[in-house]
Amino acid sequence: MPADRGQAAGQPTISEVAAEAGVGRATAARTLGGYGYVSPELRERVLAAAEKLGYRANALARSMSTGVSHTLGVIVADIGNPFFAGVVRGICDTSRARGFDTIVLSTYENLDEEVAATNVLIDKRVDGVIIASAAVGRREVAHIRAAMDRIPVVLVDRAVASLDLDTVVIDNRDAAREAVETLIAAGHRRIGFVWGPPAAQQPVTRRGLLAEASRNLWTDGERLRGYLDALDDARIPFDPELVMVGRKTEERVTEEVARMLSLPDRITAIFCTETDGVTGALRALRTAGLSCPRDVALIGFDDSAWAAVMEPPLTMIEQPVHRLGAKAAEVLLDAIAGGEPARETHTLRSRLIARSSVAPPPGPHH
Amino acid sequence: MPADRGQAAGQPTISEVAAEAGVGRATAARTLGGYGYVSPELRERVLAAAEKLGYRANALARSMSTGVSHTLGVIVADIGNPFFAGVVRGICDTSRARGFDTIVLSTYENLDEEVAATNVLIDKRVDGVIIASAAVGRREVAHIRAAMDRIPVVLVDRAVASLDLDTVVIDNRDAAREAVETLIAAGHRRIGFVWGPPAAQQPVTRRGLLAEASRNLWTDGERLRGYLDALDDARIPFDPELVMVGRKTEERVTEEVARMLSLPDRITAIFCTETDGVTGALRALRTAGLSCPRDVALIGFDDSAWAAVMEPPLTMIEQPVHRLGAKAAEVLLDAIAGGEPARETHTLRSRLIARSSVAPPPGPHH
Numbered sequence: 001m002p003a004d005r006g007q008a009a010g011q012p013t014i015s016e017v018a019a020e021a022g023v024g025r026a027t028a029a030r031t032l033g034g035y036g037y038v039s040p041e042l043r044e045r046v047l048a049a050a051e052k053l054g055y056r057a058n059a060l061a062r063s064m065s066t067g068v069s070h071t072l073g074v075i076v077a078d079i080g081n082p083f084f085a086g087v088v089r090g091i092c093d094t095s096r097a098r099g100f101d102t103i104v105l106s107t108y109e110n111l112d113e114e115v116a117a118t119n120v121l122i123d124k125r126v127d128g129v130i131i132a133s134a135a136v137g138r139r140e141v142a143h144i145r146a147a148m149d150r151i152p153v154v155l156v157d158r159a160v161a162s163l164d165l166d167t168v169v170i171d172n173r174d175a176a177r178e179a180v181e182t183l184i185a186a187g188h189r190r191i192g193f194v195w196g197p198p199a200a201q202q203p204v205t206r207r208g209l210l211a212e213a214s215r216n217l218w219t220d221g222e223r224l225r226g227y228l229d230a231l232d233d234a235r236i237p238f239d240p241e242l243v244m245v246g247r248k249t250e251e252r253v254t255e256e257v258a259r260m261l262s263l264p265d266r267i268t269a270i271f272c273t274e275t276d277g278v279t280g281a282l283r284a285l286r287t288a289g290l291s292c293p294r295d296v297a298l299i300g301f302d303d304s305a306w307a308a309v310m311e312p313p314l315t316m317i318e319q320p321v322h323r324l325g326a327k328a329a330e331v332l333l334d335a336i337a338g339g340e341p342a343r344e345t346h347t348l349r350s351r352l353i354a355r356s357s358v359a360p361p362p363g364p365h366h
Numbered sequence: 367m368p369a370d371r372g373q374a375a376g377q378p379t380i381s382e383v384a385a386e387a388g389v390g391r392a393t394a395a396r397t398l399g400g401y402g403y404v405s406p407e408l409r410e411r412v413l414a415a416a417e418k419l420g421y422r423a424n425a426l427a428r429s430m431s432t433g434v435s436h437t438l439g440v441i442v443a444d445i446g447n448p449f450f451a452g453v454v455r456g457i458c459d460t461s462r463a464r465g466f467d468t469i470v471l472s473t474y475e476n477l478d479e480e481v482a483a484t485n486v487l488i489d490k491r492v493d494g495v496i497i498a499s500a501a502v503g504r505r506e507v508a509h510i511r512a513a514m515d516r517i518p519v520v521l522v523d524r525a526v527a528s529l530d531l532d533t534v535v536i537d538n539r540d541a542a543r544e545a546v547e548t549l550i551a552a553g554h555r556r557i558g559f560v561w562g563p564p565a566a567q568q569p570v571t572r573r574g575l576l577a578e579a580s581r582n583l584w585t586d587g588e589r590l591r592g593y594l595d596a597l598d599d600a601r602i603p604f605d606p607e608l609v610m611v612g613r614k615t616e617e618r619v620t621e622e623v624a625r626m627l628s629l630p631d632r633i634t635a636i637f638c639t640e641t642d643g644v645t646g647a648l649r650a651l652r653t654a655g656l657s658c659p660r661d662v663a664l665i666g667f668d669d670s671a672w673a674a675v676m677e678p679p680l681t682m683i684e685q686p687v688h689r690l691g692a693k694a695a696e697v698l699l700d701a702i703a704g705g706e707p708a709r710e711t712h713t714l715r716s717r718l719i720a721r722s723s724v725a726p727p728p729g730p731h732h
Binding site: 013014015029069071079080082085086088089092096101102103104105106108113116117120123124125145146149150250275276279282283286304305306308309310311 | 380435445446448454455467483489516670672675676677
């Protein structure tokens with residue numbers, strides 16, 4: 001841990017150094033900040049005053065001599081998603097225990113923002129970066145390659161196929177399969193899936209759907225594959241009308257679930273891959289006057305304090321959010337310390353928390 | 367907006383510059399990063415190669431010439447709280463529109479972390495800082511004063527009495543009073559308050575309680591004062607047993623609400639000042655076999671998608687989270703642009719979203 005941690009409170013300010021040296025504040029700031037022109041004589045006086053008062057050389061100057069700034073950078077797709085907030089907590093706790101500070105940028109799923117955020121972190125001289133990237137294609141990862149050329153990089157939550165990097169993820173496909181199997185075991189065959197890929201039009205074939213998924217986020221695609229795995233294992237035919245496509249918003253989920261509930265052979269269960277999917281689906285059930293689990297069963301990502309106090313308490317998939325962040329930080333810190341990166345995929349286990357939102361489907365006269 | 371935004375993808379790497387110059391990667395990195403020793407001859411070759419390939423001078427070098435790094439720093443008490451995540455979104459949207467990037471540090475309510483975070487942001491040469499501070503006393507703000515001496519600082523969410531700074535907050539006291547008045551208007555007189563100050567022991571007098579609150583977070587104290595205002599206006603005597611004290615966790619709320627529900631003259635309504643208070647209170651109601659709003663009414667901070675899909679949908683206070691962040695960023699960016707800081711308190715309005723968790727208290731035989 002850096003020796004100066006937490007001691008700024010007792011530090012003299014630039015103004016105090018300036019007063020001691022008998023120079024203007026700007027001159028002291030230029031000298032101590034190492035920028036702009038200061039005459040040799042005034043520079044000498046400022047440095048003497050700084051030493052006398054115990055002014056702390058800033059971390060940038062220290063990093064120039066040691067090569068390590070003791071700062072990790074984190075780029076997440078949306079810090080407003082409690083999943084990413086939990087991952088960041090895991091990163092912060094682990095990095096802090098090893099004497100590193102953590103700075104975070106949120107891209108709100110915008111690739112241009114992600115490129116800018118990567119530049120910011122390199123310019124601010126962080127020692128390594130953890131990224132949950134919005135990039136999906138080979139042509140979208142040049143900024144990550146540029147970062148890799150300078151400092152260690154670890155991916156979290158989202159694998160990017162074209163990058164050979166340490167990657168920390170959960171078992172998305174297995175988690176989704178287990179959830180859908182749970183619904184099938186309760187007797188369901190008409191299971192709605194929200195959300196699917198952000199396609200403009202409903203793909204009409206399974207192949208079309210998977211092609212669309214492979215052009216989009218890895219996590220979403222894996223969860224879709226898990227859903228299809230469970231249907232296949234139970235020999236339940238795939239019905240494209242039961243997969244939501246389009247914008248990934250709570251409002252869109254509400255519309256799509258309403259549509260699936262109004263089909264002649266309506267859904268009796270819903271599997272949601274995101275929190276916004278769960279609240280959107282519950283809104284649609286309420287509007288349709290249907291209750292969970294009597295009329296429609298539901299399982300979703302991600303577990304939360306709210307899910308546990310719902311009526312009924314919801315059966316949810318719990319991701320090891322803190323451990324995801326902690327593991328990513330451990331791998332990155334090892335690389336910063338000089339270890340050879342293994343460039344492997346670290347897959348952590350999620351867990352299905354069984355509560356009360358799954359029951360058998362209603363009888364044939366629903 | 368900086369001209370280089372989003373163009374890193376097409377940038378040559380340090381390795382490419384090194385190859386072009388016929389030097390090692392470390393030499394190129396030292397030259398382009400401006401640190402360490404490089405012989406004048408090699409330095410010349412690297413710079414020529416960098417120019418030929420169009421290598422981008424890094425932002426640090428640019429900030430040394432312009433004095434502005436186009437980066438805002440944000441320190442929040444807990445990025446895992448959806449309230450702060452919403453504030454950060456407001457800051458990011460506003461700063462981005464004006465060509466600034468935003469980097470965030472979360473202190474998890476730890477003052478030492480906040481001091482370290484402040485040092486990091488100054489060392490990383492951000493142009494200004496927005497802080498939701500965990501500091502409460504005059505002796506805890508030296509790090510903020512040190513930052514103020516270097517760059518503009520704006521407080522958000524939490525006023526700190528001893529600092530003369532632009533401060534962007536909501537009408538916490540009015541918001542709490544309105545919520546408690548709503549419960550009183552429905553007929554309630556035994557209204558539990560969670561959470562109060564983190565005192566080790568239950569204060570037995572109103573004065574003791576307020577003294578404890580004034581030694582703790584400003585927002586919590588303001589909400590407590592609003593609760594007392596509403597009781598006073600309705601001439602309802604203050605009962606210290608109806609105020610939770612102690613650790614601010616969901617588990618503690620559950621225990622304390624259970625205690626208030628088991629009093630001889632039990633509570634018939636609950637006012638929660640935090641999301642964790644709401645989920646904790648709902649757990650306690652469920653355990654006690656009581657239902658909301660038939661047996662116990664409830665109003666809480668902060669509104670969310672979950673609160674709207676609860677059964678019953680919850681009456682909640684909605685804070686203008688995005689606007690809080692946007693306003694703080696506007697004030698800070700104006701100060702960075704050279705405006706004279708007004709050093710005023712900007713108070714934004716919250717809103718009570720009436721749903722279905724408030725009903726009259728049960729009859730005398732509850």
